[in-house]
Amino acid sequence: AQKVTQAQTEISVVEKEDVTLDCVYETRDTTYYLFWYKQPPSGELVFLIRRNSFDEQNEISGRYSWNFQKSTSSFNFTITASQVVDSAVYFCALSEPNYGGSQGNLIFGKGTKLSVKP
Amino acid sequence: EPEVTQTPSHQVTQMGQEVILRCVPISNHLYFYWYRQILGQKVEFLVSFYNNEISEKSEIFDDQFSVERPDGSNFTLKIRSTKLEDSAMYFCASKAGRTPSGELFFGEGSRLTVL
Numbered sequence: 433a434q435k436v437t438q439a440q441t442e443i444s445v446v447e448k449e450d451v452t453l454d455c456v457y458e459t460r461d462t463t464y465y466l467f468w469y470k471q472p473p474s475g476e477l478v479f480l481i482r483r484n485s486f487d488e489q490n491e492i493s494g495r496y497s498w499n500f501q502k503s504t505s506s507f508n509f510t511i512t513a514s515q516v517v518d519s520a521v522y523f524c525a526l527s528e529p530n531y532g533g534s535q536g537n538l539i540f541g542k543g544t545k546l547s548v549k550p
Numbered sequence: 551e552p553e554v555t556q557t558p559s560h561q562v563t564q565m566g567q568e569v570i571l572r573c574v575p576i577s578n579h580l581y582f583y584w585y586r587q588i589l590g591q592k593v594e595f596l597v598s599f600y601n602n603e604i605s606e607k608s609e610i611f612d613d614q615f616s617v618e619r620p621d622g623s624n625f626t627l628k629i630r631s632t633k634l635e636d637s638a639m640y641f642c643a644s645k646a647g648r649t650p651s652g653e654l655f656f657g658e659g660s661r662l663t664v665l
Contacts (some may be wrong), residue, residue, distance in 0.1 A: 469656075477593070477641060477656035523593060537583070537606060538654060540593040 435459065435539035436526050444547045445514055453509045453544045455524030461485075464505045466500065467529040467538065472520040480522075514548045517538065521545045562663045566631050571660045573625045573642030581645040582625045583654065584617065586610065588638045594596035596640075599625065632664045655662050 525538040
C-alpha cells in the first residue's frame with residue numbers, strides 16, 4: 433500500500449506566487465518522522481525539513497513553511513513568493529521506526545514537479 | 551561542508567554486464583544506504599548497511615545486488631548481471647546515528663543506463 437501520497441504530479445506557477453505542495457501519509461506507527469527533500473534539475477536530493485510525529489508545530493524557514501496536521505495525516509509545504517530557483521521536484525518522505533524502518537529508511541512519495549516561470 | 555560523494559556520475563553498460571557503483575559516505579557516519587530512482591518515478595529504498603552487514607533490504611534488492619564496505623571508506627553497490635530495468639539513478643546516503651529521525655545525507659547520484 434502506498435504510504436506517502438503526493439497527489440499533485442506537476443504544478444506551474446508564475447514567479448512571486450505562493451504555492452502549496454500537498455503530502456498525505458499513512459502509517460501504523462505512533463512514532464514516525466516526516467521529511468521533505470528537494471531534487472533540482474541537477475539531480476541531487478537536498479534535505480529541507482524533518483518533523484517528528486509528536487511535534488505538530490508548524491515551521492517557517494524564510495520563504496518555506498510546513499503545516500503538519502495529524503488529524504488529516506498531512507504534511508504540506510508552502511513556498512511564499514516563489515522564485516525561478518525553486519523549480520524542482522519536491523519529495524515528501526516518511527520514516528516508520530517500528531515497521532521496517534528501524535534505522536530511518538525513508539518511504540518517498542512520487543514527488544511533485546514545481547515549475548516557476550519568470 | 552562534508553558531503554557524500556558518488557562515482558561514476560553516469561555509467562552506460564550492456565545488459566548482462568556487472569556494474570559497481572561507488573560511494574564515499576561522510577567520514578563519521580555509521581549507517582549507509584542505497585536508494586534507486588527510475589527516471590521520472592519516486593525514490594525507492596534498496597538496502598541499509600551498518601557494522602559491516604546489511605541491516606535491512608527491500609524486495610527490489612534481490613540476489614543480483616550486493617553491497618560491501620571493502621576498505622572502511624568506500625561503500626559499493628554491485629549489480630552482478632544488469633537488466634534493462636536496472637536503468638535508474640542510484641543514490642547513496644549516510645547517517646550519523648541510529649535514530650530514525652536522523653538526517654540522511656544523499657550523494658548526487660550515479661546514473662546507470664543499461665542497453
